Amino acid sequence: MSAHPTSAAGFGVYVHWPFCASKCPYCDFNSHVRQAPPDEARFLAAFEREIAYAAGLAPGRTVSSVFFGGGTPSLMKPQTVGAILDAIGGAWSVAPDAEVTLEANPTSVEATRFAGYRAAGVNRVSLGVQALNDPDLRALGRMHSAAEALAAVGVAEAHFERYSFDLIYARPGHTPDAWAAELRRAIGRAAEHLSLYQLTIEPDTWFEKLHRAGKLVIPTPDEARALWDVTxxxxxxxxxxxxxxxxxxxxxxxxxHNLVYWRYGEYAGIGPGAHGRLVTNEGRIATATEKHPETWLERVERDGNGVIDTEVLGASEQGDEYLLMGLRLSEGVDPKTYEALSGRSLDARRIAALVEHGMIAQHPDGRLAVTNEGFPVLDAVVADLAA
Incomplete structure (x- = not known):
């Protein structure tokens, strides 16, 4: 791994807990609602087996970050989280300053578990607040109130040195003034980090059905751009x-942890529907596990892992992924790293044209970064550079 062009980006472990108390109408993640609680002991044993399998593919790494995503990981018992962290520590070395993040719903019930998560080894939480007013929270299908969410933020602040929360903007009827006020209120409670996502209509969601039927109207592209500018x-x-x-x-x-993804580092994907990128003797591989939780569980119990797809990435695919991930960052990408991954140089004429149109900037050290003008059309910028 030391010779790989993006080895300095680190090694992360992503653990997917696929269960939720309810399915949000905008969500297209691999999340599932069950009438009866899942068998945590059985799932824990499967997580432990899949961690051991991933360690066999990528031995000798030092884990720089762990991320419990979902679904709703804060539905897990703290003891389960601790046992998974123990399994990761048994499979790889773990850096003394490793970041260990757990996504949590900001309900009062789940906030009572925060002390247990901290004792288990979690040192950062990411809270799915999504909005700071009750009508919009109800429209988004959230199970907490704004007051309950802010109380959970206070509990997180008491137990963790680092915490973050998410908000969704470009909601129906969202205006720049209302969003600016909401954002300032959020910043007053966010110690260091906010994730701010524009509402998009994803396929096969309840919001898509409502949108198609004309029962859900979201801001136009121009209105959404104004909200992005305010952000x-x-x-x-x-x-x-x-x-x-x-x-x-x-x-x-x-x-x-997310910087590992965006800087094109290595990460192991553990759990139903998890994806990974690992550097092996065969080259850089992309892995994907079975998405259906119970089917994944049966596969792991039978085969020792739930991986259903392993692809060796070619040079061109690695270069494309590096651009796709790295250009999301304000720091941008290094053309020399792209060349080392893909085996070819970026087209100087395309770079010059994108710079001329204000879509990207070229820093003195040669890095290429998307500008504020380019970010709203990021996919087109990436496609142009990669062509």
Whole structure:
């Protein structure tokens, strides 16, 4: 791994807990609602087996970050989280300053578990607040009130040195003034980090059905762009600039786990529907596990892992992924790293044209970064550079 062009980005472990108390109408994540609680002991044993399998593919790594995502990981018992961390520590070395994040719903019930998660080894939580007014929370299908969410933020602050929370903007009827006020209120409670996502209509969600039927109207592209501009202005003025297209942090408080993804480091994907990128003797591989929780569980119990797809990535695919991930960051990408991964140079004429049109900037050290004008059309910028 030391010879790989992005080895300095670190090694992360992503653990997917696929269960939720309810399915949000905008969500297209691999999350599932069950009438009866899942058998945590059985799932824990499967997580432990899949961790051991991943360690066999990528031995000798030092874990720089662990991320419990979902679904709703805060539905897990703290003891389960601790046992998973023990399994990770038994499979790899873990850096003394490793970041260990757990996503949590900001309900009062789940907040009572925060002390247990801290004792288990979690040192950062990410709270799915999503909105700071009750009508919008109900429209988003959230199970907490604004007051309950802010109380959970206070509990997180008492137990963790580092915490973050998410908000969704461009909601139906969302205006720039209302969003600016909500954002300033959020920044007053966010110590170091906010994730701010524009509402999008995803396929096969309840919101898509409502949108198609004309029962859900979201801001137009121009209106959404105005809300994005407000996001940048308010956060920068408060000292939380965007370090990634949807993430804002005080300098040094960025999510280290997500930086592993965006800087094209290595990560093991553990659990139903998890994806990984590992550097093996065969080359850099992409892994994907079975998405259905119970089917994944049966596969792990039978085969020792739930991986259903392993692909060796070619040079061109690695270069494309590096651009796709790295250009999300305000720090941008290094053309020399792209060349080392892909085996070819970026087209100087395309770079010059994108610079001329204000879509990207070229830093004195040669790095290429998308500008504020380019971020709203990021996919087109990436496609142009990669062509």
């Amino acid at each position: 940048q202005e308010v956060c920068e003025a408060a000292g939380l600039p965007a370090y990634e297209i949807s993430n804002h942090a005080r300098p040094g408080a960025e999510s280290r």
